[in-house]
Amino acid sequence: MGKQMTEMLKGTLEGIVLAILSVQPEYGYEITARLREQGFSDIAEGTVYALLVRNEQKGLVDVEKIPSEKGPPRKVYSLNAQGREYLEEFWRTWNFLAERLEQLHTGRK
Amino acid sequence: MGKQMTEMLKGTLEGIVLAILSVQPEYGYEITARLREQGFSDIAEGTVYALLVRNEQKGLVDVEKIPSEKGPPRKVYSLNAQGREYLEEFWRTWNFLAERLEQLHTGRK
DNA sequence: GCTACTATTGAGTGACGCTATATACCAGTA
DNA sequence: TACTGGTATATAGCGTCACTCAATAGTAGC
Numbered sequence: 189m190g191k192q193m194t195e196m197l198k199g200t201l202e203g204i205v206l207a208i209l210s211v212q213p214e215y216g217y218e219i220t221a222r223l224r225e226q227g228f229s230d231i232a233e234g235t236v237y238a239l240l241v242r243n244e245q246k247g248l249v250d251v252e253k254i255p256s257e258k259g260p261p262r263k264v265y266s267l268n269a270q271g272r273e274y275l276e277e278f279w280r281t282w283n284f285l286a287e288r289l290e291q292l293h294t295g296r297k
Numbered sequence: 298m299g300k301q302m303t304e305m306l307k308g309t310l311e312g313i314v315l316a317i318l319s320v321q322p323e324y325g326y327e328i329t330a331r332l333r334e335q336g337f338s339d340i341a342e343g344t345v346y347a348l349l350v351r352n353e354q355k356g357l358v359d360v361e362k363i364p365s366e367k368g369p370p371r372k373v374y375s376l377n378a379q380g381r382e383y384l385e386e387f388w389r390t391w392n393f394l395a396e397r398l399e400q401l402h403t404g405r406k
Numbered sequence: 407g408c409t410a411c412t413a414t415t416g417a418g419t420g421a422c423g424c425t426a427t428a429t430a431c432c433a434g435t436a
Numbered sequence: 437t438a439c440t441g442g443t444a445t446a447t448a449g450c451g452t453c454a455c456t457c458a459a460t461a462g463t464a465g466c
Contacts, residue, residue: 190386190390192308192312192386192387192390193308193390193393193394194308195307195308195309195311196307196308196309196390196391196394197308197394198304198305198307198308199301199302199303199304199305199306199307200304200305200394200398202304203301203398204397204398204401207398207401207402208401226397226400226401227393227397228397277299277301278301279402281299281301281302281305282305282398282402284302284336285302285305285306285309286395286398288313288335288336288337289309289312289313289316289391289395291335292313292316292317292335293316293388293391
């Protein structure tokens with residue numbers, strides 16, 4: 189992955205994953221697959237798992253351990269109330285930034 | 298500044314500053330002021346100067362030392378050819394990310 | 407001498423995403 | 437039995453970035 193993308197994902201990837209979880213609960217492996225599906229083809233699994241652990245420690249998600257037919261038990265994460273608030277804050281921050289950049293890019297202010 | 302904003306600025310602030318320099322050459326103190334002007338009210342001076350040093354080391358900007366009437370000499374930075382290329386790459390990366398997030402936000406995919 | 411504005415620099419910190427590796431469970435197959 | 441491959445999670449170590457805090461330097465006005 190490009191270096192620029194790596195840096196730009198900092199802080200953003202977290203929001204992306206929370207946004208994915210806001211649709212429905214999912215587990216790590218599934219989330220990684222969904223990210224790839226959506227164009228983030230180079231995001232490593234380790235990155236996602238570490239992020240999920242952080243989200244759990246921050247109290248943004250609830251966890252449920254569910255047995256899998258094809259491997260070790262899955263840890264299914266679901267967004268809780270605090271996570272939803274945090275996600276809204278994320279969108280506010282993102283929108284602010286996106287507006288400024290939009291202006292910078294087209295405006296030639 | 299919010300933590301989310303701090304993290305989200307990683308990789309982005311660099312592009313913002315380069316975009317500012319793409320309009321016209323400017324020096325650090327001036328750039329900081331312009332950032333505040335544009336809504337980034339809480340970006341510390343130290344942050345900007347460190348970023349400018351990095352950009353210089355990466356060879357993205359040319360530097361000229363010019364005496365000031367009201368203080369120490371100014372270091373005026375101007376975007377060079379490599380910097381322009383890098384800025385274009387930045388916009389490509391940003392657009393990719395912005396599109397995905399747009400989709401995630403509205404799409405409810 | 408003191409304050410205030412202009413202008414740059416540097417040490418130390420915390421957070422994040424990446425790399426690489428390890429572990430675990432099951433199915434098919436040689 | 438041993439091996440391969442897909443599923444599923446975890447973690448140590450790394451580099452980069454923005455932030456905090458402090459220091460330094462030049463000029464002007466009181």
